[in-house]
Amino acid sequence: MSIKKNPKNSRKTKIGSTLLILAGVLLAVYLFMPRRKLPRVPYSVFIQQVQNGQVLEVQINRGQIVYLLKEENQQEPFLTTTRINDPKLLTRLEDNKVRFQAAPPKNPWFAILLNWVIPPIILVVAFQFFMNRGPQGSLSISKSKAKVYVEGESEKITFTDIAGVEEAKTELTEIVDFLKTPKRFTEIGARIPKGLLLVGPPGTGKTLLAKAVAGEARVPFFSISGSEFVELFVGTGAARVRDLFEQAKKKAPCIIFIDEIDAIGKSRTSGNFYSGGNDEREQTLNQLLTEMDGFGAGDLTVIVLAATNRPEALDAALLRPGRFDRQVLVDRPDLVGREAILNIYAKKVRLGEDVDLHKIAVRTPGFGGADLANLVNEAALLAARNKRETVAQVDFSEAIERVVAGLEKRSRVLSDREKKIVAYHEVGHALVAALMPGSGKVEKISIVPRGMAALGYTLQLPTEEKFLRDEAEIRGQIATFLGGRAAEEIVFGNITTGASGDLQKATDFAEQMVTTYGMSKVLGPLAYERRGQGGFLSNEGVNPRRLVSEKTAEAIDNEVKEIVDKAHQQALEVLNYNRDLLEKISQQILEKEVIEGEKLYELLEEVRSPWEKNF
Ligand code: ZN
Numbered sequence: 001m002s003i004k005k006n007p008k009n010s011r012k013t014k015i016g017s018t019l020l021i022l023a024g025v026l027l028a029v030y031l032f033m034p035r036r037k038l039p040r041v042p043y044s045v046f047i048q049q050v051q052n053g054q055v056l057e058v059q060i061n062r063g064q065i066v067y068l069l070k071e072e073n074q075q076e077p078f079l080t081t082t083r084i085n086d087p088k089l090l091t092r093l094e095d096n097k098v099r100f101q102a103a104p105p106k107n108p109w110f111a112i113l114l115n116w117v118i119p120p121i122i123l124v125v126a127f128q129f130f131m132n133r134g135p136q137g138s139l140s141i142s143k144s145k146a147k148v149y150v151e152g153e154s155e156k157i158t159f160t161d162i163a164g165v166e167e168a169k170t171e172l173t174e175i176v177d178f179l180k181t182p183k184r185f186t187e188i189g190a191r192i193p194k195g196l197l198l199v200g201p202p203g204t205g206k207t208l209l210a211k212a213v214a215g216e217a218r219v220p221f222f223s224i225s226g227s228e229f230v231e232l233f234v235g236t237g238a239a240r241v242r243d244l245f246e247q248a249k250k251k252a253p254c255i256i257f258i259d260e261i262d263a264i265g266k267s268r269t270s271g272n273f274y275s276g277g278n279d280e281r282e283q284t285l286n287q288l289l290t291e292m293d294g295f296g297a298g299d300l301t302v303i304v305l306a307a308t309n310r311p312e313a314l315d316a317a318l319l320r321p322g323r324f325d326r327q328v329l330v331d332r333p334d335l336v337g338r339e340a341i342l343n344i345y346a347k348k349v350r351l352g353e354d355v356d357l358h359k360i361a362v363r364t365p366g367f368g369g370a371d372l373a374n375l376v377n378e379a380a381l382l383a384a385r386n387k388r389e390t391v392a393q394v395d396f397s398e399a400i401e402r403v404v405a406g407l408e409k410r411s412r413v414l415s416d417r418e419k420k421i422v423a424y425h426e427v428g429h430a431l432v433a434a435l436m437p438g439s440g441k442v443e444k445i446s447i448v449p450r451g452m453a454a455l456g457y458t459l460q461l462p463t464e465e466k467f468l469r470d471e472a473e474i475r476g477q478i479a480t481f482l483g484g485r486a487a488e489e490i491v492f493g494n495i496t497t498g499a500s501g502d503l504q505k506a507t508d509f510a511e512q513m514v515t516t517y518g519m520s521k522v523l524g525p526l527a528y529e530r531r532g533q534g535g536f537l538s539n540e541g542v543n544p545r546r547l548v549s550e551k552t553a554e555a556i557d558n559e560v561k562e563i564v565d566k567a568h569q570q571a572l573e574v575l576n577y578n579r580d581l582l583e584k585i586s587q588q589i590l591e592k593e594v595i596e597g598e599k600l601y602e603l604l605e606e607v608r609s610p611w612e613k614n615f
Pocket of ligand 1: 484499502
């Protein structure tokens with residue numbers, strides 16, 4: 001694949017900049033041209049000098065008077081102003097026999113040139129210069145910044161390079177057919193769809209899919225990001241859209257890929273007003289709609305693929321028939337999908353014999369294609385750093401932790417007391433997790449600080465792929481989040497700031513139980529939260545609640561508090577009941593910094609339930 005550059009543009013830019021510099025120099029010379037500086041004299045002094053008979057000659061210009069004194073060696077003229085309108089000036093000069101004259105006119109052509117011709121030329125040249133900056137220039141105004149990928153044999157992306165999104169691939173195969181043999185469809189009278197929306201969370205390979213469609217159909221691929229349409233200059237987005245479609249039509253059949261289309265296609269009624277941007281976006285959006293409605297009537301096949309992770313935020317006008325009327329879901333891959341993706345990326349590195357990609361796939365739920373690519377690369381880097389010939393399973397294990405928890409930072413030093421607190425805190429999480437349902441298996445406890453946030457961490461990995469969780473499991477998870485804080489309370493009698501993230505998560509979960517999942521005994525199976533205002537398929541971002549009465553809001557708050565309190569109580573009970581074990585594991589972890597695998601499983605086997613057969 002190669003990116004086509006336009007050589008004509010860069011030459012234009014050169015000429016433009018030369019002219020601009022030239023014009024700038026001319027202007028500077030004009031403005032700062034050295035003029036004789038005459039000593040200024042107050043008007044009253046001048047009149048006095050006239051009346052004293054000291055003045056030899058006067059030259060009256062508009063607004064100022066230049067005069068010479070009679071003194072013999074005084075050849076230097078003086079300057080005074082006549083802002084004071086003095087009707088008696090001429091009489092005074094005549095009375096005192098002063099020679100006077102009006103100023104000789106300047107060369108009129110020169111004045112006209114300076115005042116009326118050069119400034120517009122400078123403006124025009126400057127404007128031309130900015131207009132002609134190529135697509136690479138940050139100041140380009142109307143040219144679309146679309147990158148054109150023309151199919152090159154060497155690095156063509158096809159569907160075989162993509163895994164884990166089988167349904168999306170099936171649907172896109174149809175698009176490939178449209179691009180390859182448009183006649184087959186148009187001759188029978190079918191209308192080829194113009195727009196298709198790829199919907200899914202970030203990092204799931206939407207761009208890659210679009211490129212693969214172009215690769216399969218062997219057509220050019222224009223790619224631009226929605227945010228690029230509306231950046232920098234107001235009023236340029238629409239022009240960019242027009243330009244992009246013009247370029248594309250010349251290359252038809254082809255694909256236009258618009259990433260982050262929500263940047264321009266945000267719903268006009270969603271009330272997301274920030275000053276200025278709204279009008280601009282609307283114009284850009286309207287232009288896009290006009291272009292999409294305009295083409296396709298003839299035999300030009302231009303298919304617009306657009307990607308978004310917030311389909312619910314898009315303007316309804318975009319989704320109407322004839323525009324983006326098809327949607328393809330590109331979701332995070334499941335277990336099988338992840339293994340397939342790993343297979344693709346693992347081909348690019350030298351794998352050791354012990355590598356089990358299935359196991360890696362099991363340990364990486366929630367990873368998207370981009371994350372998995374990153375994971376394989378991290379593993380390869382680690383292997384190389386450890387001077388291994390091939391990438392081993394150990395490298396993958398460490399890479400997973402790195403990607404999940406950020407890079408290990410051994411350089412960060414904790415005080416002994418801090419280390420102790422972190423140790424008990426993390427073991428607290430682990431003990432509660434070992435006992436509570438729904439928490440997944442505790443794989444590792446570490447008090448080596450990682451990345452930005454966590455001072456220590458307890459790594460839990462789900463033993464199986466899970467899509468549904470029941471109430472007991474969520475409650476167990478909330479108790480696990482609170483286990484760290486509970487341990488601090490029991491051992492040190494006070495709480496540190498380290499537990500704030502845990503509390504946040506625990507409270508979020510409790511609130512979701514009540515407001516989203518209908519697991520509340522008081523409120524019943526009602527959804528008090530509006531879905532779809534937050535990010536796509538994610539629990540991030542606090543959703544605004546449905547309008548509820550004050551009474552209901554209070555009831556929600558009470559129940560959330562009750563859930564968290566109860567989980568906290570459970571965590572305290574578990575840790576008090578297993579106080580000796582808490583001590584034992586904490587001491588070990590303080591010594592070794594990390595406990596994992598079999599050794600950890602053995603230790604956690606010893607956890608006893610304070611409620612005996614309740615679990
Ligand atoms: Zn914690």
